[in-house]
Amino acid sequence: MPSTxxxxxxxxxxxxxxxxxxxxxxFWIKEYSVDGDEAVQPxxxxxxxxxxxxxxxxxxxxxxxxxxxxLLGDVLPEIGExxxxxxxxxxxxxxxxxxxxxxxxxxxxTVLNNGxxxxxxxxxxxxxxxxxxxxxxxxxxxxxxxSKPLKSETESSLGLGSGHDYATEPGALLSDGxxxxxxxxxxxxxxxxxxxxxxxxxxxxxxxxxTPFPPxxxxxxxxxxxxxxxxxxYFNEDHEQVVDIVWxxxxxxxxxxxxxxxxxxxxxxxxxxxxVAADEYDPDADEWTPEWHPxxxxxxxxxxxEGEDKSPPKAAESLQKELGESPMAATERIDQAVQGLLEPAxxxxxxxxxxxxx
Amino acid sequence: MNDWDPNADLEDGQxxxxxxxxxxxxxxxxxxxxxxxxxxxxxxxxKPHIQSAGLTADLATLEExxxxxxxxxxxETAQADPESAVIIHRNVDLSRxxxxxxxxxxAFAMLYYPWFVDHRWAFNSVxxxxxxxxxxxxxxxxxxxTFERAWWIAELTCEEKGDGSVxxxxxxxxxxxxxxxxxxxxxxxxxYEPAVRALLKVLYDEPEDDDEDGELAENEVIDETIKRFxxxxxxxxxxxxxxxxxxxxIRNIRSEVEKSIKASKS
Numbered sequence: 001m002p003s004t005x006x007x008x009x010x011x012x013x014x015x016x017x018x019x020x021x022x023x024x025x026x027f028w029i030k031e032y033s034v035d036g037d038e039a040v041q042p043x044x045x046x047x048x049x050x051x052x053x054x055x056x057x058x059x060x061x062x063x064x065x066x067x068x069x070x071l072l073g074d075v076l077p078e079i080g081e082x083x084x085x086x087x088x089x090x091x092x093x094x095x096x097x098x099x100x101x102x103x104x105x106x107x108x109x110t111v112l113n114n115g116x117x118x119x120x121x122x123x124x125x126x127x128x129x130x131x132x133x134x135x136x137x138x139x140x141x142x143x144x145x146x147s148k149p150l151k152s153e154t155e156s157s158l159g160l161g162s163g164h165d166y167a168t169e170p171g172a173l174l175s176d177g178x179x180x181x182x183x184x185x186x187x188x189x190x191x192x193x194x195x196x197x198x199x200x201x202x203x204x205x206x207x208x209x210x211t212p213f214p215p216x217x218x219x220x221x222x223x224x225x226x227x228x229x230x231x232x233x234y235f236n237e238d239h240e241q242v243v244d245i246v247w248x249x250x251x252x253x254x255x256x257x258x259x260x261x262x263x264x265x266x267x268x269x270x271x272x273x274x275x276v277a278a279d280e281y282d283p284d285a286d287e288w289t290p291e292w293h294p295x296x297x298x299x300x301x302x303x304x305x306e307g308e309d310k311s312p313p314k315a316a317e318s319l320q321k322e323l324g325e326s327p328m329a330a331t332e333r334i335d336q337a338v339q340g341l342l343e344p345a346x347x348x349x350x351x352x353x354x355x356x357x358x
Numbered sequence: 359m360n361d362w363d364p365n366a367d368l369e370d371g372q373x374x375x376x377x378x379x380x381x382x383x384x385x386x387x388x389x390x391x392x393x394x395x396x397x398x399x400x401x402x403x404x405k406p407h408i409q410s411a412g413l414t415a416d417l418a419t420l421e422e423x424x425x426x427x428x429x430x431x432x433x434e435t436a437q438a439d440p441e442s443a444v445i446i447h448r449n450v451d452l453s454r455x456x457x458x459x460x461x462x463x464x465a466f467a468m469l470y471y472p473w474f475v476d477h478r479w480a481f482n483s484v485x486x487x488x489x490x491x492x493x494x495x496x497x498x499x500x501x502x503x504t505f506e507r508a509w510w511i512a513e514l515t516c517e518e519k520g521d522g523s524v525x526x527x528x529x530x531x532x533x534x535x536x537x538x539x540x541x542x543x544x545x546x547x548x549x550y551e552p553a554v555r556a557l558l559k560v561l562y563d564e565p566e567d568d569d570e571d572g573e574l575a576e577n578e579v580i581d582e583t584i585k586r587f588x589x590x591x592x593x594x595x596x597x598x599x600x601x602x603x604x605x606x607x608i609r610n611i612r613s614e615v616e617k618s619i620k621a622s623k624s
Binding site for chain 2: 017018094096098099100102103104105106107108109131132133134135136143145169170171172173299
């Protein structure tokens, strides 16, 4: 009998030492109730936006997980290839919903079914969160886990040979499903004062007749047109992984990778903003507007004119002149200044050392 | 009141302030601050970034206890880590949701106790020292600022007793070896409390005699056990296991690891 799964062999998420069927659970939030008020059905039962609620102390969610008919037979031998004439419709498994709140360093699990047995169909239970423990965002993910060991007598009574690959240990993953996200408080990533950062689906944006958004295969879009006073950098949600790492970075790998993504995006974004701000600079105006123009030069002038000690307005004036006279020299200057500001080599080296183990 | 007077003494029950994101750029602009010249950022430049947090903490007691600790510990080493986490957590009573605001912890490092950040960390580079004053990401050991790191590691490890008192012995144990805190608290695994407790239980060797000190296992054992335990999490999701299940798993892994280390040495 394979009594323990060898934990020292290399495991990828897709390759398990036992048979499992990932992604088969259907999970949704049926309703929620804020501080005991009447339950509300969410508009989107997998993406809840609760940021409009302020000053609550508890929210109770009703969680539902649907276990499809075919799944249990595939992953539990007690139900599956049973030699018993009338196989049981319940098997030794638990439907667990795991909650993870990155901002409060909190993870917890709750079992939806009773008695360590699951049958096909929908199980539901409530989950209550307290304002003390959860902030920003809560992500919930469903799992189907084996609940009891598969004993050797059961194996032989089911006619299973020694080579079977059913999970035998309690807690082993049998299936999972898509997560539900609950937004609790508004949260902006990035801290660049001059730039608002948002996320949206470019595919959806393109459904509108006139849209400034680029096609859905692009990763980001810097919008300087719609509101010239307020530049917005949009990340394309159609690239789920990218957005997830930037917004919901979790652990060293994600954080270091987010830095690389950030540099990759910010390099052309800074360059474009510098060029536009220089081009539109008016030395005779009373005030230097929009505000982001001086902000860009405050960040970059020391790199644009290294060792020349130029003030931000002087730097803008010089760069404007140079853009007119010699675009090649001016764009090279911008290119180098942005690298001076962002220090991309540092992030790449950090990534290589800490993630790539070089 | 959303101001802070750099010349006033810190008080117990003092209202806390937070620093808005913009204050981060002052650390690059005045990098003498990172090199130990804590008067180098003009108050007029800090002021627009100071916001009221609507919370209080015993800052005078904390100051006194940090001063004593600094006097008793070797500068620029991890020696002060266990006790500093305990006294910071004890004097700053917040809920997890309140403590999730990094701006709060930036104020502890940049405004109230920059000298303690200096005591703990050597200046290696501007970007590395900046991380000690300003949290760069949610990885507690690697990229969290000094006070945020200390408070949260205490929060994730201390145990509230039935009588309401708090036992900080697990906190001291968790921070007794940098290797352990680095491998555990930089990962999402640390957020599942039973997993941290189980790791401490199995990897900390209790003393055989009452008058001796216990200690965490050797680095080699810590490294490999935690590595394999983290891998096990994708097959056995942590949230489906209790502390006792996790302890058994970790105990099995540790004995396998020790066996293979012994075999490779002989």
